[in-house]
Amino acid sequence: MNWQQLIEDRNRFFWFLHIGGWIGFAFVHFLGSLLHDLRDVFVWVILFRAYAGALISLPLRYIYQKAWNLSPLKIALVVIVSSYAAALVWQVVNNITFWEIYKYGYRPDFWLLYTQYSVWSFYIMLAWSGLYFGIKYYQMLQQERQKVLKANNIANQAQLKMLRYQLNPHFLFNTLNAISTLILIDENKNANAMVTKLSEFLRYSLDKDPMKKVTVAQELAALQLYLDIEKVRFEEKLQLKFEIQNNCQKALLPSMILQPLAENAIKYAIAAREEGGTISVKVSRFANDLQLEISDNGPGAEIVNGNLYREKGVGLANTRERLATLYRDYSLVVSDNVPSGVKVNIRIPFQTESE
Incomplete structure (x- = not known):
């Protein structure tokens, strides 16, 4: 014991x-x-x-x-x-x-x-009584503290699940709308490819517990599924670039944390330009931190106090809330990419499954 x-x-x-x-x-x-x-x-x-x-x-x-x-x-x-x-x-x-x-x-x-000498004995018994009540009150406070922590944990879990599942309808609407468009213009082959990729992506999304973290390798596989769906839609207009350090493959991060950022880049950088563009994904380790970066070479956007002026959806706000719920020490910085576009940097503690 x-x-x-x-x-x-x-x-x-x-x-x-x-x-x-x-x-x-x-x-x-x-x-x-x-x-x-x-x-x-x-x-x-x-x-x-x-x-x-x-x-x-x-x-x-x-x-x-x-x-x-x-x-x-x-x-x-x-x-x-x-x-x-x-x-x-x-x-x-x-x-x-x-x-x-x-x-x-x-x-x-x-x-x-x-x-x-009974007064001396009285002091001893009084001290025993004081210790009894002090320890009993301490135990009660510890129990109340455990209850509060448990209640906060349940509330955080509920919030995380809400934030995570909020992404699926948002992404699903955009993808189904794209599939509908492909069908209307008789692009049945491309529409069928998107449906296949969509089913794989949704299967992955449903299989992963929103409360559990995944490895970088798993998260990148899910991101690749999403980007493959968009590749069917944009074809050569969408170019991808990945730079992943080998020592980061087994690092842990929240599941589906990169997808909404990539979705923003596609919506405001790739779809907004006739010639399309490139989305770059970088994952590296610096000291005890895991650094994630998603950038595009699109037209850029007005950035005010680390927030995109164009951001009106749930993507960036959702990501901030999830990170704030999961980590005490984290950062999410939005900045201008050079020479053009927007760059999002995320820093979280470097963790692996063995820790």
């Missing part, structure tokens, strides 16, 4: 602290006795005191459990009264033990002397 499991198991954790605390009390008391010239038999007195303290303080746990839902003032009153009552009993036992073992059956002249 690890420490986390021990802390989460309240009953086991209580016994661990209760027994460990009284063992510690005996050890500290023993070290203190070394400062005085006491006989060896005093060790038995120390052991009996710790043992009696462990037994007498134990009922306090059940008293405090009953009083847990009372008002703070009543709880404080219960703690003081219970601690003093337990301390009084403990001190009487301590005195009797000390007199019987260390002083060989000594008896005091007045019965109230049996309770002498």
